[in-house]
Amino acid sequence: MHMTHDSAAPAAPPIAFEQFLAVDIRVGTIVEALPFPQARKPAYRLTIDFGPAIGRKTSSAQITEHYALDELVGRQVAAVVNFPPRQIGPVMSEVLTLGFPDAEGRVVLVGPGTTVPDGGRLF
Template structure:
């Protein structure tokens, strides 16, 4: 499933509201970030706390251009939490951390504009 991330990509086909609701996007706080030397493209391994119901999940994120490893812990991010886990090299990525492309196509993380409780769902 290759997505076109360009700013000039056409709008996706219309969907029903139920389809939007099927995608469970939650906020979590990065508790640990590690290098991921085995990844094909430069990436970090993130451990993200989504609060008491969902708990801590792992994610691989190609965010090395804009984010230094030491700056990530404590940062809130948004992620899809209800995709099946995906094997990425030696790690199992359990959630998809969400980002937007900058002018060069490098990933900028999606974050709430103010601190919110971990586990809160996007609506």
């Protein structure tokens, strides 16, 4: 899956609303953030709690430039929860934590501006 991080890139081709609904994006709270030295690119291993229906999931996130491990726990983030899990080194990444690129292409996490219940689905 190739994703462009170029802010000058044109919008993607139109899709049907049903295709958007097929992507399950939920909010969760980071409950654990650990170093991930085995990753090819600098990354952290996150455990994110998506509430009782989905539970806790792991994610490998390349967010080391903007975030220290100790400031991540307790932060709410958005993630795609219905992609197949991906093996990244010794870690099974179960969800894709979402972010936007800053001016240098470094990841800035996406999350709600106000605390919301974990497990809420983006609409």
